[in-house]
Amino acid sequence: MVTALPSILLRRCSLLQPSGQSSGQSLGQPSEGAETRPPVIDIAPVVDIAIEAGRIVAIAPNLECSAQLELDVQGQLVSPPFVESHIHLDSALTVGEPRWNQSGTLFEGIEIWRDRKQSLTLADVKQRAIATLKQQAMQGVLFVRSHADVSEHSLTALKGLLEVREAVKDWITLQVVAFPQDGIYGGVKNDALMEEAMKLGADVVGGIPHYELTREDGVRSIHRIFELAAQYDRLIDVHCDEIDDDQSRFLEVITANTIRSGMGSRVTASHTTAFHSYNNAYAFKLMGFLQRTNLNFIANPLINITLQGRADTYPKRRGVTRVKELWQQGQNVSLGHDCVQDPWYPLGTGNMLDVASMAVHICQMTGSAEIDACYDMVTWNGARTLHLEDQYGVEVGKPANLIVLDANSRYDAIRRRATVRYVIANGELIAHTESPKSQWKRGAA
Numbered sequence: 375m376v377t378a379l380p381s382i383l384l385r386r387c388s389l390l391q392p393s394g395q396s397s398g399q400s401l402g403q404p405s406e407g408a409e410t411r412p413p414v415i416d417i418a419p420v421v422d423i424a425i426e427a428g429r430i431v432a433i434a435p436n437l438e439c440s441a442q443l444e445l446d447v448q449g450q451l452v453s454p455p456f457v458e459s460h461i462h463l464d465s466a467l468t469v470g471e472p473r474w475n476q477s478g479t480l481f482e483g484i485e486i487w488r489d490r491k492q493s494l495t496l497a498d499v500k501q502r503a504i505a506t507l508k509q510q511a512m513q514g515v516l517f518v519r520s521h522a523d524v525s526e527h528s529l530t531a532l533k534g535l536l537e538v539r540e541a542v543k544d545w546i547t548l549q550v551v552a553f554p555q556d557g558i559y560g561g562v563k564n565d566a567l568m569e570e571a572m573k574l575g576a577d578v579v580g581g582i583p584h585y586e587l588t589r590e591d592g593v594r595s596i597h598r599i600f601e602l603a604a605q606y607d608r609l610i611d612v613h614c615d616e617i618d619d620d621q622s623r624f625l626e627v628i629t630a631n632t633i634r635s636g637m638g639s640r641v642t643a644s645h646t647t648a649f650h651s652y653n654n655a656y657a658f659k660l661m662g663f664l665q666r667t668n669l670n671f672i673a674n675p676l677i678n679i680t681l682q683g684r685a686d687t688y689p690k691r692r693g694v695t696r697v698k699e700l701w702q703q704g705q706n707v708s709l710g711h712d713c714v715q716d717p718w719y720p721l722g723t724g725n726m727l728d729v730a731s732m733a734v735h736i737c738q739m740t741g742s743a744e745i746d747a748c749y750d751m752v753t754w755n756g757a758r759t760l761h762l763e764d765q766y767g768v769e770v771g772k773p774a775n776l777i778v779l780d781a782n783s784r785y786d787a788i789r790r791r792a793t794v795r796y797v798i799a800n801g802e803l804i805a806h807t808e809s810p811k812s813q814w815k816r817g818a819a
């Protein structure tokens with residue numbers, strides 16, 4: 375029962391439900407029902423949703439009230455917002471500056487970024503980051519985890535993104551990771567810069583063990599990351615084994631630290647592209663160890679399909695981690711862009727349905743439950759990775775964050791990269807987009 379006049383009332387919403395266990399704990403072994411039901415229809419009740427004072431106050435069929443703003447969405451899909459669980463906002467929108475990455479490799483990208491970041495200013499970082507966030511928010515992304523390079527003494531990227539976090543908090547939730555792009559032990563002051571980043575208020579401790587100078591430094595860096603996280607009570611998200619080298623095995627070190635520390639779901643391994651190249655005897659052993667953790671995984675299929683395999687002739691490896699197998703095993707897997715128009719990836723529009731679609735293709739997740747799972751990887755699973763589940767979801771009492779898609783199912787949304795028609799953030803309509811309409815002009819076929 376709605377007592378006060380709602381500020382927004384959404385009529386006739388097909389409200390998307392979480393797929394049971396969105397991590398795949400049930401979907402990983404699809405039930406007979408999941409396999410046999412038609413793939414084009416999600417089981418979504420048609421309801422009205424009332425929003426007041428930034429929160430969802432009622433969800434029920436045919437709510438008997440009016441509101442300041444009423445939107446009849448005519449049975450279109452209403453979903454919790456997309457979650458961008460891995461992006462680098464500090465480098466976004468710098469493609470071609472000071473030069474284009476002609477080899478397309480990760481390492482040329484790092485060299486170009488090393489040059490570009492010499493000219494970083496707070497205004498530069500903030501302007502590009504906010505422009506990227508707006509682009510994403512207009513496409514339904516309201517929760518973002520961004521890495522900030524903390525390899526420079528000025529910590530400009532981090533300071534800029536911390537200011538952005540505050541500036542956008544009314545319409546987007548931003549987490550900032552202290553990311554030592556050049557390695558915690560790649561420079562004499564880098565360790566101290568990590569600690570300074572914690573003191574300045576970074577939400578998450580990052581790392582890049584495969585880019586440390588030696589394997590020993592890589593192992594040591596992971597121990598240091600866990601130490602900092604414990605000391606400052608922060609989450610962990612490590613760029614881990616983002617290389618085609620099948621001997622890059624820092625994931626096992628993170629797994630061991632996660633088991634021993636009991637940090638569980640507070641730890642995330644990003645990229646883990648070497649996992650693609652491990653021999654199965656080793657990979658299966660590692661999968662067994664992973665079952666003892668609640669470690670989160672983030673794959674970035676758009677960029678890793680272009681970055682990885684560059685040293686291969688043919689056949690070329692896909693270089694994306696074992697998303698399907700991790701999901702089948704019940705690990706929480708989410709997806710990110712990693713980059714939007716920067717030295718590593720010149721493309722990208724910030725649309726999470728592009729990311730989900732690429733995962734469907736590269737990870738060969740074309741079964742109906744698998745396609746649904748890829749949608750969950752850019753929504754509920756991302757919220758779980760970011761530890762935001764208490765405020766995430768279209769439920770009475772929760773903050774009113776939701777999107778309306780011009781689609782009737784997860785499958786439909788991914789297949790057509792459906793337009794996000796309305797974006798509501800903390801109870802405010804912040805973006806409206808009309809679906810493109812084409813007209814057949816040739817007459818009867």
Ligand code: FE2
Pocket residue numbers: 460461462521613644712
């Ligand atoms: Fe990254």
